[in-house]
Amino acid sequence: MEERKPLLQLQNLKKYFDVSTGFFKxxxxxxxxxxxxxxxxxxxxxFGLVGESGCGKSTLGRSVVRLYEPxxxxxxxxxxxITNLSQHDMMKYRKRLQMIFQDPYASLNTRLTVSEIIGEGIETHNLYSGKEKLEKIYDLLQTVGLKREHASRYPHEFSGGQRQRIGIARSLAVEPELVVCDEPISALDVSIQAQVxxxxxxxxxxxxxTYLFIAHDLSMVKHISxxxxxxxxxxxxxxxxSVELYKNPLHPYxxxxxxAIPIPDPKQHKINKRIILEGDVKSPINxxxxxxxxxxxxxxxxxxxxVTPELREVEPGHFVACHLVK
Structure with a gap:
């Protein structure tokens, strides 16, 4: 059987932010x-990526598409x-790598119509023009559950769920291969999350x-990943x-x-004891x-x-960074 080749490989990826202080830093x-x-x-x-707020999930996602320089x-x-490619050389990869942002309103240019927002990438990569471009925009709107007449409206005229659909249509406009979904449902009502x-x-x-799906809702990540x-x-x-993680989690974290995942069955909820984490969170600075x-x-x-534990394969396909796990 032929071995699968990865579409994306991250090798010892680092992203540090300089927070030096004092005179001349x-x-x-x-x-x-x-x-x-x-x-x-x-x-x-x-591939689902989970963890508490501030753990670096979104920074990793932005580094993958080179919005942050590693x-x-x-x-x-x-x-x-593609780690050190210039912005010019990255252009051909920008078409293949797209991102859906967490805040559907902040990520949309409020001065542009929906048609202009979705069409921006199409123009940049010279994919379609004229009537073809307009038809492509209409098709994308219908694909994400919106209507043709929405193309002439502005972001403030839509609900949060509709704005996120516009953001999804924009990311699909250039026909990408891999999409980084940066908590695409966290800002939406629960009733809309499942739809998206x-x-x-x-x-x-x-x-x-192919998706890199970043979220903190573990039940939703289990469903999609x-x-x-x-x-x-x-x-x-x-x-x-996904199945193995929920059946046999090895790391204490x-x-x-x-x-902490809520269980709808009250009897089962009593049996499953919640693990309360105590102690202080270490500072990520130095x-x-x-x-x-x-x-x-x-x-x-x-x-x-x-000693910092290495991420080791302790079972086939199961990697853990913990001194406790042998």
């Missing part, structure tokens, strides 16, 4: 938003290293899309299939996250050696505060 300090993260995404799959490591797309997720799944099946990565303070803690989670881990050992 003499007190050097760096916020380690993404620190030595590696994983692959295969064509046609959905501090270190490599981003390899379809076999090509179902639409994303339908679009994936129809267009052969093939594999899931768990991040904590810039580090990857665990990677495995993953176990705590899963225990973090010390050791496991980032050690200050909140109930199983913390001496080695956890001294």
């Amino acid at each position: 003499r007190e050097q300090a760096y916020l380690t938003a993404v620190d030595d993260v590696s994983f692959d995404i295969y064509k046609g799959e959905t 501090t270190g490591g490599k981003i390899i797309y379809d076999g090509d290293d 997720v179902n639409m994303l799944e339908d679009l994936q099946n129809d267009m052969g899309l 093939d594999r899931i990565g768990v991040m904590y303070l810039g580090k990857m803690m665990e990677i495995t299939t 993953t176990q705590a996250l899963l225990s 973090p010390p050696e050791g496991c980032r989670f050690s200050s909140r881990c109930r199983y913390c050992m001496d080695i956890c505060t001294e």
Whole structure:
């Protein structure tokens, strides 16, 4: 059987922000938003990325599409290293790599009509023009559940769910291969979230899309993802299939996250004991050696505060960064 080749490979990706202070920035300090993260995404799959707010999920997503310039490591797309390409050379990859943003209103230019917003990428990449371009915009609007007449309206005339649909149509306008979905449903009403997720799944099946799906709603990530990565303070803690992660979480942080998912059955809810995390969250600014989670881990050992655990494959396809797991 032929081995699958990854569409996207992240190799030891780092993104640090300079937060140095003092006269002439003499007190050097760096916020380690993404620190030595590696994983692959295969064509046609959905890779879910979860973790608490501030763990570096969105920064990683923006680094993948080069909205943020990586501090270190490599981003390899379809076999090509795009880490240090110039903005000019990145243009051909911008068509293949697109992003859906968390805030559907802030990500849309309020001065442009929906037609102009969706058509911007089409013009930039010279895909269609004239009537062909207009028909393409109408088709995209219908694809995401909007109407032709919406093309002449402005973003403020739509609800949050409709704005997110416009954002999705904009990302699909250039016919991408991989879409980074940066918490695309977190700003929407619960009743709308399921509609948008179902639409994303339908679009994936129809267009052969690959997703990096970033979210903090674990139940939704389980529904849409093939594999899931768990991040904590810039580090990857665990990677495995969606089924395996929920059936057999190995990292203490993953176990705590899963225990917090509400269960609709009251009897089962009483049986399943929630893990309460105690202790202080480590600062991501110039973090010390050791496991980032050690200050909140109930199983913390001496080695956890001294040596940073490597992400190891402990079972086929199941990777964990924890000294406790052998």
